[in-house]
Amino acid sequence: MTATIAQPEVGRARLRKEDARLVTGRTRWTENITLPGMLHLAILRSPYAHARITSVNTAPALDRPNVIAAFSGADVAETQGVLACAWPVTEDMVAPTYTPLAVTEVRHVGEPVAVVVARDRASAVDALEAIEVDYEPLPVVLGLEEALAEGSPLVHSDKGTNKCYTWIFDSAEAGTGGNAVQAEADAEVVIKRRYVQQRLIPSSMEPRSVIVDPSGGEWTMYSATQIPHIVRFLLSATTGTPEHKIRVIAPDVGGGFGGKIGVTPEEWIAFTAANRVGRPVKYTESRAESMVSAHHGRDVIQDITLSARRDGTLTGVSVKLIANMGAYLGVVGPGVPLLGAFMYNAIYKVPAYRFECTGVFTNTTKTDAYRGAGRPEATYAIERAMDELAAELGLDPVEIRRRNWITHEEFPFTTVCGLVYDSGNYEAATEKALSLLGYDDLRAEQAARRASNDPVQLGIGVSTYTEMCGLAPSRILGALRYGAGGWESATIRVLATGKVEVITGTTPHGQGHVTAWSQIVADQLGVPFDDISVLYGDTRVANKGMDTYGSRSLAVGGIALVNACEKVRDKAKVVAAHMLECSADDLEFTDGAFRVRGNPEAAKTLADVALAVFTAHNLPDGIEPQLDSEATFDPSTFSFPHGTHLCATEVDTETGQVKIRRYVCVDDVGKVINPLIVEGQVHGGVAQGIAQALFEDAVYDESGNLITGSFAEYLLPSAADLPTLEADRTETPATTHPLGAKGVGEAGTIAATPAVVNAIVDALRPRGVHDVMMPCTPERVWRAAQDGSGRGSS
Amino acid sequence: MDFLRPTTWADALSAKAEHPDAMPIAGGTDLMVGLNFGQPPPPALLDLTAVGELAGWDRDDGTIRIGAGVTYSQIIAELARECPALAVASRTVGSPQIRNRATVAGNLGTASPAGDAHPPLLATGALVEASSVRGTRVIDIDDFFLGVKRNALAPDELIRAVRVPVAAGPQQFAKIGTRNAMVIAVCTVAVALDPVRRSVGTGIGSAAPTPRRAVEAEALAAANLPWSSGGALAEDLARDFGNRVAAAASPIDDVRGTAAYRRHSLAVLARRALQWTWAEMTGGPR
Secondary structure, X not given: OOOOOOOOOOOOOOOOOXXXXXXXXXXXXXXXXXXXXXXXXXXXXXXXXXXXXXXXXXXHHHOOOOEEEXXXXXXXOOOOOOOOOOOOOOOOOOOOOOOOOOOOEEOOOOOEEEEEEEXXXXXXXXXXXXXXXXXXXXXXXXXXXXXHOOOOOOOOHHHOOOEEEEEEEEHHHHOOOEOHHHHHHHOOEEEEEEEEEEEEOOOOOOOOEEEEEOXXXXXXXXXXXXXXXXXXXXXXXXXXXXXXXXXXXXXXXXXXXXXXXXXXXXXHHHXXXXXXXXXXXXXXXXXXXXXXXXXXXXXXXXXXXXXXXXXXXXXXEEEEEEXXXXXXOOOOHHHXXXXXXXXXXXXXXXXXXXXXXXXXXXXXXXXXXXXXXXXXXXXXXXXXXXXXXXXXXXXXXXXXXXXXXXXXXXXXXXXOOOOEEOOOOHHHHHHHHHHHHOHHHHXXXXXXXXXXXXXXXXXXXXXXXXXXXXXXXXXHHHHOOOOOOOOEEEEEEEOOOOOEEEEEOXXXXXXXXXXXXXXXXXXXXXXXXXXXXXXXXXXXXXXXXXXXOOOOHHHHHHHHHHHHHHHHHHHHHHHHHHHHOOOHHHEEEEOOEEEEOOEEEEEEEHHHHHHHHHHOOOOOOOOOOOOOEEEEEOOOOOEOOEEEEEEEEEEEOOOOOEEEEEEEEEEEOEOOOOHHHHHHHHHHHHHHHHHHHXXXXXXXXXXXXXXXXXXXOOOOOOHHHOOOXXXXXXXXXXXXXXXXXXXXXXXXXXXXXXXXXXXXXXXHHHHOOOOOOOOOOHHHHHHHHHHOOOOOOO | OEEEOOOOHHHHHHHHHHOOOEEEEOOOOOHHHXXXXXXXXXXXXXXXXXXXXXXXXXXXOOEEEXXXXXXXXXXXXXXXXXXXXXXXXXXXXXXXXXXOOOEHHHHHHHOOOOOOOHHHHHHOOOEEEEEEOOEEEEEEHHHOEEEOOEEOOOOXXXXXXXXXXXXXXXXXXXXXXXXXXXXXXXXXXXXXXEOOOOEEEEEEEOOOOOOEOOHHHHHHHHHHOOOOOOOOOOHHHHHHHHHHHHHOOOOOOEOOEOHHHHHHHHHHHHHHHHHXXXXXXXXXXX
């Protein structure tokens, strides 16, 4: 047979296979699954940020129509299990007990207190008002520095402190660089700045939803989660339920951005409720519940010090963080700042570095990973501070970066944190971005507007970022005291007709794995794109996996996939050689088929081999009649995407209104599998990054009530608020694995926030402005423009 | 909760008379948000969407009579020439989906100090047509807003229509918000010039317990604009006008902005709105 020479699938801008069902909603979400006999639960939540529960009477709820059960935390104290933190970052980290339902004390507004199970959701919700709870309010602490102050009210009085941990990295102690304290003492120029990462609320289209079916002595949990595998493990470990009796299914999941990596009170409560009533129970949160109960992100105070010579060369970086944990610890909450700890040196040659982070408890919703998780914070601080250094020395922001960045000839480069950056080309990405923007022309316009004292000033923001992706080498996670590994798994099943089922341990929730994985496998096995199905998100189908977060799925899971394909090819080659009556060594796999070298007409496709294996009539001795394979890949290192984002803003100095006029981004995410997916990720990421700079802010009043608890007050960007993105790429493949891909899920979010704020500050710098607090609302920008040295805080 | 759904205006008035505590609902863009957020439901809903008479607008001797069921999208598409300030304000309301459902009458019914339609209605001297089984009366927009989310409607009254004079000159509406779309304004200003009567109308929103006019600013501009010469607007006059608009406000500090910023930005927006409208009328530079 003759194989047609197919265009490689990898690199094609394929429309996504999964989009028709996701975009129309005609698919299985947790919320639209209805099981026989299923009941609904509703959760009564604390109206107090801190209070002792003196009594709960759920009995009156039982008299309400359709109510089957009602219970409080005290009723299930022995059986409800606990919510574990998987990342005890230090040996002495304070880890308070975190129960799904509060038993004796509530510590943030929205904490679950009692539950009603009813025949329908409305009845369950209505019956909540019949539950009687007596609270004795306790003192509240909300601010980070206040929580650390002597005599502060304690979130967990039994712990005697609000301090969760202090974690330190010092390059001098680690032997990876010099002494940052000494560098500061010796510096010709020192820049000290405080930046505040406001609290953000990860917001996905689909709120969280969970069903637990306890039928038949087994437990099936459907959950809108990013991490079904981790949920299964922790549900088993914390409730004593045997792991083999638990099946967790993440059906199609409508976005996460980190907001669905939790092991949540609601999942555990549904498990407890299902066990109490012996029937399937569903819970879907309202958006208002989501805003107070699902974990929040960021909320970090950053003190950064740059030490440098007068020529702009960095001699040291020191960072001191205070990170808000909220009232309890999320599954990886304490570790989020550590994911940024190795990124404050960014793309620069920093000789000495010190990082110190203190985690703090407050009476607020817990924090955990949100798109970028630690790395946006790091990139923001260093990229803002580099602009300050440039201003101090009278240098262009691009020039200060040129004088410090790792040049492309210097890779692989071992950083001051001991990480080895395998590849990159910061010069190329930056040149491309500057040219796309027309940097020099805009600088000329800026000068003209300054000269004419135009009420609308122009600012240009530069952000040259890198990030560590591909979470993560298991050994490094172990050294950082994380509770699990960072490997990923893939299985290939070749069906008798030559169609292929791919099983991945990643858990896509909007990323497009079905499409990208199909493209990879199509090239690897010579199978048409449409002949490949990708299965995921069900622990009974994809039994091994570490799920999806941290831009890891392609850079780790993709390699497992390539390795699994290689195993299939190796085995199929033996069978093909048998069929072609030649030696396997005489075969090569080209253009989608096994061909005899020098006689390409003699060929067998994978489908030919699959049928032969299925019939098994004539297999070589010792060959099993199946073509499946499985591979698990543990990365040896991280991957390091990078890029240059440039933002031009017009700032109305009279009203403080900011308009993004241009946004140019050149990202280098290594080898690209599907440019359309990459561009989509960049667009979404940049939108979220811009949103932190300009709009989003979770604000508590002095009593600990979230006063931005709806989308009328918590401002997500709409299309009308965003500029046309001018997105381009350079492509410097990763050298540490065969796919060359580096990950793209978080890049835009990491890069965009400092690009926007740098642009605003750049516009106002002649007025003495050196910072504007995020989000840069019109009022804050106006205030900064008025009082010059101020930061527009109000 | 009772749900009343009359199909004629007469039936609607009877229903309101029988159920004075029934909450009228048209687009539902305000009421349903509150219900979804767990606010206590009203005893009854009076759905007006089946009352055909409310859905259109007509022109009567220099006045546009906008039926209570007319949506912002209709105003943008059909009344941009006749009611420019209202049309500009309508473009800033919510999102396309909200503009397809929400109505000016609904905005008046809620009477929020932040309602985007109110400043243009104040600046143009609109009249609110209120009906009940007792008859119909016309309420001057100046007398309509009584307090935060309180208006001059009697319990048995429904808004039948809003009467807006056809614009005699340029009009503008300006708004400050943290986000472009779907945001409750930090403050809003509308300005309407009437070269025939040589008068200036104003309306400000999110700046006081009720939307209100800046009467002193109107008088200042009317007296000092170079109506006869059509000459350039003096910078000093524009600034004084802006400052007097700001002085008419009694804003508060809240999560969206401080009183001081609101006052300042009202002055800037009002100054600019006067400059824009004057430039439009005289063909001068903006």
